[in-house]
Amino acid sequence: QKEVEQDPGPLSVPEGAIVSLNCTYSNSAFQYFMWYRQYSRKGPELLMYTYSSGNKEDGRFTAQVDKSSKYISLFIRDSQPSDSATYLCAMLNQAGTALIFGKGTTLSVSS
């Protein structure tokens, strides 16, 4: 079992839809959870990170962490065509020296 699992999609939604992206993980020691967005042929861009369980909101984006289920989510409200990208979840390893990434979910938002 990989440490971080993420459905690769692709996920296609119409403009204005609410999008839910998810990851599961196996190591209960993870404390910091990140979401990155990556456009084609670009480097990953940090959207937000959360510590431990709970929710965090930033504009149209909400990150949720459920440590009891080892499950994290990113919600995108009022999705836009510009949100079309690959979304990567990541967790900070216990040593705090590296991020462990999911393989990414490709999202397409059509106008």
Next chain:
Amino acid sequence: GAGVSQSPSNKVTEKGKDVELRCDPISGHTALYWYRQSLGQGLEFLIYFQGNSAPDKSGLPSDRFSAERTGGSVSTLTIQRTQQEDSAVYLCASSFGSKEQYFGPGTRLTVT
């Protein structure tokens, strides 16, 4: 301000040759990371530098891979005797703490 920069953006090399990839981190960031992104494996950690501490090399896939960071700033990743399986995008990131890592655009390496 300026982000992380990497050079070259693309590199094509013949199997068996050595390559050097360069990373310029964000000014003031004390930590620097190298990752590799390939189609089959996703994004994988290679090496981590923090200040003057010994680097965490636990992600380097073989002894053909090495990296150095000079003066606490610029870093070079070297791959010796390149193999076709080394073809990937090599990404550099920097941070002030460890949580907010900012990535460069990457170097796309193709080994023919």
